[in-house]
Amino acid sequence: MLHVRCSARVCYVVRGFIMTSPYFMENRSVITRSASQTAGCTPAASLRTKLTNRRRNEDPVSAVPVKVEVEEKIVSELRASSTPLSTGNGPELLHEATVQPKTETLPEYPHSRRRRQLKVEYEKDEWFSPMKTEHWEPADWRKQLGFIREMRSSRDAPVDNMGAEKCYDIEAPAHVRRFQVLVSLMLSSQTKDQVTAAAMQKLRAHGCTVENILATDDEKLGKLIYPVGFWRNKVKYLKLTSAMLQKEFGGDIPNSVEGLVRLPGVGPKMAHLAMDIAWDQVSGIGVDTHVHRISNRLGWLRKATKNPEETRKALEEWLPRELWSEINWLLVGFGQQVCLPVNPLCSVCLNQHSCPSAHKNSPPKRPKSGSPRSPSPTSSSKIKTEPKQEAALKDEMINKELLPTPVSHTTKRRLKTKINA
Structure with missing residues (x-):
């Protein structure tokens, strides 16, 4: 029990x-x-x-729960992939799915979120070459330049004897010579070389230094540089430039284009020419009216330019740098003798067969009123006037013929003395 x-x-x-x-x-x-x-x-x-x-x-x-959320995400991604992890069934597939993410081969799967950063390196193969920019240049510019050198071989143009390279005192100190080069370039704007050379000769006799220019009054300085173009404005520029040079540069001129263009009355053309002549450094092409005109006539520019500064930039894009110093001297003398502003001498030019502007009549330059070349009313040249203006012009001519010429007081006194005698 x-x-x-x-x-x-x-x-x-x-x-x-x-x-x-x-x-x-x-x-x-x-x-x-x-x-x-x-x-x-x-x-x-x-x-x-x-x-x-x-x-x-x-x-x-149910016996093997997945406790880590990362493993659940990886298992779902692996199931969605097209390539199975194992050929087995049942527990083997789950075992591989839970153990596989712990290995370091995770970045090999294409659907993995974490990917390695690849470093791209380019090998210098034969097929790889940098992008080449198109280099434009005129078709016959070397041939045309050779003909211009041949026509300028005599060196008898005004720029050869009276240019900025010939206007400074050779025996003066170096800083004084550089200052005189700058002054001659400032005076040469809108002025012929003959007039510039005469003004520089008078300035040198007076004393063309920074100190003397500042000590000279405006009236005296105007008489020394007259009759250069815009001589009143140039008197002011010379005074302001001299004061700036004495204050900031110790009486010498700047040795850079940026410093030169800061001076009153100094432009890019003068700055590049001053760097070439005074400092013996080629910083750019000095383009004046002659270089601007001839470059457009010869077709040395990809498109026509409107001012010398545009011409300078266009020429520097294709013209070799070793020719920048020579091109100003060549084209200025060529423009003074052959390729004139009005009625160029195309018949004697060696480039008449290759120049696109050859044998084209230039527009005649209208002379100023009151100049000897201005047409008189009695000349045979026809003047286009309206009918009322033509009648008024005839009446004025008749009145001038009938009225006696005015007599000054001095001539009247002389006549009276002669009569009394």
């Missing part, structure tokens, strides 16, 4: 354990209430085998 109670208690404890455990709640037939059994329950060895077999038959996915 005691044995039966002990076995009943053991079975009751075992059954309570089975009912509370989640692994054994579905299989209740493991424990029997048959009193005919000696132990009153299933042996421990048989119970373990049954539990082991049941765990094997269950779905392995």
Whole structure:
């Protein structure tokens, strides 16, 4: 009786354990209430085998939970990919999916979010070459330049004898010579070389230095440089430039284009010529009216330019740098002798067969009113006037012929003295 109670208690404890455990709640037939059994329950060895077999038959996915969110994302991406991770089925696929992200071969998959930064390097192969920009130049410019050199071989143009290179005092100190070169360039604007040379000769006799220019009054300085073009403005420029040179540069001229163009009355053409003549440095092409005109006539520019500064930039794009210093001297003398502003001498020019502007009549320059070349009313040249203006012009001519010429007071006194005598 005691044995039966002990076995009943053991079975009751075992059954309570089975009912509370989640692994054994579905299989209740493991424990029997048959009193005919000696132990009153299933042996421990048989119970373990049954539990082991049941765990094997269950779905392995529920037994292996994925705890890391990164692994869940990678598993979903790998399942979506076209290439399977393993040819096996069941637990092998899950095992590879959970273990594979821990390796270092993750960046090899194309759908991975983390990718390595690739360093791109270019090898110098034969097929690789830098982009080439188009270099434009006139068709026959070398031939035309050779003909201009031949026509300028005599060196008898006004620029050859009276240009800025001939206007400074050779025996003066270096800074004084450079200042005189700058002054001659400032005076040469809108002025012929003959007039500039005469004005420089008078300035040198007076003393063409920074100190003397500042000590000379405006009236005296105007008489020295007269009759250069715009001589009143140039008097002011000379005074302001001399004061600036004495204050900022110690009486010498600047040795850069940027410093020279800061001076009053000095433009880019004068700056580049001053750098070439005074400092012996080629900084650019000095383009004046002659160089501007001839370059457009010869077709040395890709498109026509409107002012000398545009011509300078266009020439410097294609003309070799070793010719920048020579081109001003060549074209200025050529423009003074052959390629004149009005009625150029194309018949004697060696470039008449290659120049696109050859044998084209230039527009005649209208002379100023009151000059000897201006047409008089009695001349045979026809003047286009309206009918009212023509009638008024005839009346004026008749009145001039009838009226006596005015006599001054001095001539009247002389006539009276002669009559009384």
